[in-house]
Amino acid sequence: MSLKKTLLTYSIAVLTAAPAVFLAMPARADNAGAFIGGVVAARIGSNMRARTQAEQQQAYYAQQQAAQPVQQAAPAQKTTQQKLDELDKLAAGGYITPDEYKAKKQQILNSM
Amino acid sequence: MRIVHHLAGAAALAALIGAAGVSAEDPVITGKKDLICASQDIMACIDGAVCMQGKPSTFDMPTFMFIDIKTKVIRGVDEDGSTVTSPIKTHEVTEQSAIMQGYENHRGWTLAIDKMAGSFTLSSTGPDVNFMLMGACTQL
Secondary structure (H helix, E strand, C coil): CHHHHHHHHHHHHHHHHHHHHHHCCCCCCCCCEEHHHHHHHHHHHHHHHHHHHHHHHHHHHHHHHHHHHHHHCCCCCCCHHHHHHHHHHHHHCCCCCHHHHHHHHHHHHHCC | CHHHHHHHHHHHHHHHHHHHHCCCCCCCCCCCCCEEEEEEEEEEEECCCEEEEECHHHHCCCCEEEEECCCCEEEEECCCCCEEEEECCEEEECCCEEEEEEEECCEEEEEEEECCCCEEEEEEECCCEEEEEEEEEEEC
16 A cells, blocks of 8 residues: 555656656757757767777777787797807808807806 | 656656556557657667667766657757757657657657557667667656
């Protein structure tokens, strides 16, 4: 019974309050802005554009972040053994003199 | 904002009471009396590529619209309190629906309200954004 009363009160409220809001408007608002083709369309359009841009930016940043580890993956540091092997090959091929070979070999060994 | 929420709740309840108070044969909407309609869901597509769905609040747009049958105009209230209107160019009442059409700002729209249930869909077509509103109306 009390629920019915509450619902009835709400019903009366909406049927009196809501029309009052709208009936307070001028009956003929010739100079009013456009509603469906104006405010509504503009709000929907601008919100969608903003969201689309935000999503595109997010996707761009995600792509950038995903690409970063690949860019950072620099060639691994050569081991002393590898450096000495390369040096041997250079000397064997005659690309460096025996003095240069000795100096470079010492430098590699010193850096250990 | 609180008023809007109260009105939304009250409108839903009023619709339920109204529906319960009339017999199955009586239409909720006659198409001859003023109406207040609340949008509940919106589906919109932009540039023919991206579509989104949401509530009126998702798109920052007014929830309510008032249909003034006598002056053939649909009215809403913008967030700054100003009145915004759309003229109704055609208004037809069929056995099942009340159908209204109009255009403005290079955009056309069609509103169809189910006379028995009060539910409505409004579709609007423009060169960039197309959207559809779905909700319910009650007669004043």
